[in-house]
Amino acid sequence: MANIFTCLLFSWLVFFVFFPYNKSMIKVEKKVLLKPFTTLKIGSTADFFTLVQTETELREALKWARAKQQKIFILGAGSNILLTKPFRGLVIKNEIKGWRIIKKTPTFALVEATSGEAWSHLVNFTVQNNLFGLENLFLIPGTIGAAPVQNIGAYGVELKDVFVSLRALDLKTGREKIFSAVACRFGYRDSIFKNKYHGRYFILSIICKLSLRPQFKLAYGTIREELKAAGVKKPTAGDMIRIISKLRSSKLPNLALLPNAGSFFKNPVILESQFKKLQFRFPEIKSFPDQPNKVKIPAAWLIEQAGFKGKKFGSVGMYEKQALVLVNYGGATANEALKLVSRIQTVVKKKFGIKLEPEVNII
Ligand SMILES: Cc1cc2nc3c(=O)[nH]c(=O)nc-3n(C[C@H](O)[C@H](O)[C@H](O)COP(=O)(O)OP(=O)(O)OC[C@H]3O[C@@H](n4cnc5c(N)ncnc54)[C@H](O)[C@@H]3O)c2cc1C
Known part of the structure; x- marks a missing residue:
């Protein structure tokens, strides 16, 4: 009887103490070639590399780096980097994905998107659901988390035009902080995360305010001419992304x-x-x-x-x-x-x- 009791107690211990830990444990690899993780396909190795899919895994990765006294580099889709030397530290590849509508009024919706999600997935979702504002930013590669870093922009629209706030983790203190648009100090392909806070914060999610009424920006480049040539008088979001897609593929490899x-x-x-x-x-x-x-x-x-x-x-x-x-x-x-x-x-x-x-x- 005592043996059965001991056995049961032991299995409960294994389940509750070890199982959840093993489930969320991150895998840290050594000497990983970074080239395949960049769109330029240039890059040397990282001393350590891990991929995170949840905030819990992210916190574990940060704990690991702190314990081993390793520097951190946050990697999104690698579409805005030229890696020139081996990285002596831990590269955290961000794959924390998802988005949701957090508020809807008769005129606008607030959408929160998680940093490891592809920017293009968010744009596709908003276009398909009649949430307006991101059409001109269609087909920009990269992740949500990197978008505020350089205030992505194209065809007369920048992230800042729809941006409300972001949630970020301070890599120095481990505390979370909310940044308003003003606090982000957005400029042309610029923000506080490229300057004063370069490498200091891990951006976790962003909130964008999107209109429920079409408000397209047509002034930039040849958007108007393209619409005219296609015989479109009152463009829809679908027309806009078709034109942006055409313009981008004519210019970008x-x-x-x-x-x-x-x-x-x-x-x-x-x-x-x-x-x-x-x-x-x-x-x-x-x-x-x-x-x-x-x-x-x-x-x-x-x-x-x-x-x-x-x-x-x-x-x-x-x-x-x-x-x-x-x-x-x-x-x-x-x-x-x-x-x-x-x-x-x-x-x-x-x-x-x-x-x-x-x-x-x-x-
Ligand atoms: C073909 C092509 C077309 C492009 N067109 C445009 C365009 O029209 N407009 C435009 O603005 N850009 C454009 N870009 C650039 C690029 O797509 C964007 O800058 C994009 O936001 C980069 O995202 P990423 O996830 O690839 O970032 P990465 O290249 O992985 O990282 C870029 C920087 O952001 C930091 N970072 C990444 N994620 C986070 C996070 N969660 N928290 C804090 N820091 C983070 C990284 O450490 C790094 O310093 C284009 C790139 C390509 C290849």
Whole structure:
């Protein structure tokens, strides 16, 4: 009898103490090649690597890194990074997925999306459910969690236009914090997470406010002309994503065939006075209005004028249909990419007096 009792007690102990722990235990791998986890297909190894699918696993990974005194790098879909050296620490690949509508009124809905979810899945969901605001951001690769880091934008819309707040975990203190749009300090492909809080917070989820009435932004580029050519007078969300998709595929290489990280450089913003001088020397120079007294110059135009469009340098080059996109023709190294980046910056600076800043995170 005493034996049966001991046996039962032991199995209960095994179930309640060990089983839940084993179930959520993370797997940390050593010396993992990071190249396959990036869209540029360039990258060396991480000393340690783990994939997390829940917040509990994330907290375990952070605990592991703290105990082993390892630095952390948060990896989303790897579509905005150029990895230049081995990472001496723990890479946490974020796959914490999901989204839900948290509030619906007659005019708007609040949608919360989790950071490891694909951005494109959220956009598809909103388009299919008549929640308006994200159409122009259709087909941007990457995860929800990285979207606020560079305030993703395309065709005249930026994340900040629909953003309400985000929830993040402070990697220093382990505490959660809510950031409002103002606290995120969004700018052009910029936020506080690229500057003051670079590497400090793990973004857990974001909340976006989407309209229940169509409010499309048509002013950018050739959206209006495309709609006109297609005979569309009153566009639907479906029309919008068809046009955005057409525009994107005409400019951007197919990731499966030509690895890249999207636009490699930001469009420089310069003073109107500097622009006027440049316009005198280069009458065909293009520009968009920006902040008061400032204009934005398309970096693609500068790179093309500097002679890099469609040019190949070993295994890297600038894409033939869009000079802003650095492509890997196969087997490229970080050194080759860095050399080309620096060469472009030097020539553009010499010819136009403008410093091109990378949009891609060089790590
Ligand atoms: C073909 C192509 C087209 C693109 N088009 C556009 C475009 O139109 N507009 C645009 O804005 N961008 C564009 N991009 C860039 C890219 O898609 C976005 O920047 C995207 O948000 C990156 O997401 P990611 O998950 O791949 O981030 P990653 O590349 O994995 O990470 C980028 C940075 O964010 C940090 N990070 C990632 N997740 C988190 C998190 N949860 N918390 C805190 N930090 C985090 C990383 O540590 C890293 O510093 C394009 C890229 C490609 C390849």
